[in-house]
Amino acid sequence: MSEEARLREEMAFLAKSLYDRGLTHGSTGNISARLSDGSLLVTPTGSSLGMLDPARISRLDADFNHVDGDRPTKEVPLHSAFYETRQAQTGAVVHLHSTHSVALSVLPETDPDNVLPPITPYSLMQLGKVKLLPYFMPGDAAMGEAVKGLAGKHSAVLLANHGPVVAAKNLKAAVFAMEELEATARLVLLTRGMNAKLLSEGDVAELTTRYPPG
Template identity: 65%
Template structure:
């Protein structure tokens, strides 16, 4: 199996795992990953994470020209914005996960640091998550908003829509977006219960210990 074939299989396997556990439903969500030659493999438009075909993934060359496969997701501007601003990004995942979307609707959601410091793990895997305003699905302005962050964030939350996470590879991106959803779920479950959160000193210790990118 070639490296690209293995990557195709991995994308579909991880996407199906996300779908099977209810992290994105129907034909929602999209996923992409860099290929060894600098191109991209991208989930096609209108496809389900539960039924992606490795042979039909959209294939882009290093100049971002579609050279094979089906038409890509309409959220390509979102994906390319991460690749253009974060040289370390090897994959990008976007879900419509329920609890993170619910948290984005709360009137007290923090636009600069979306996830409350409930556990160290979201801090370790995501750094600060930027809450972006609502955009129409497929709007290129989402990509412009990501570019406006100048590569300082690995993850954003699209209000009333869903999270987007860039990772070093497709497995890292999937693990991080799952942590985002888990933390949002904890936040919603404990909402109004005055949970004990990590102190600012605790957060700083995590950032220092695990060399987290922590945009201040």
């Protein structure tokens, strides 16, 4: 099996896993992954992550032009911003509309510079600081420009009233990091107002030194 065929199968399998466990719904969310020649596989526009046909997944060239497969997601500018600003670290990007992350994005007390308090070590290890970006209309290229404005300093962002976006070295790592973001958002909401004991500044410093994210 070729590299491309394997990646198509992996993308469909992991996308269905996300869908089956309720991390995405309907035709929401989109995924991209890079091949060794620099070209990309991208989920098609209007497709359900629970019902992807590997053969119809869109393929883009290294300059993000549509080459074959179905028409790609309208969020290509959002994905391309991570590949352009985090070239060495990014082999895949996952964007979902997961419930708890979206809920966290609309609360006024959420810190826009670090949306996830240090409630467990794993979000720090896999995500680092997650930046909250303002609301943009879906498909607006300004989302990509906002990510570019972060100059590659964040592997994950949360789009207000929309959902999280995570970049990682490969598709499996991006999916796992996205799952960690959503699980942590849920923990934050479950413990809000309970005076939860968070990791100390010393704990955070030790973790980020030993396990630098991204």
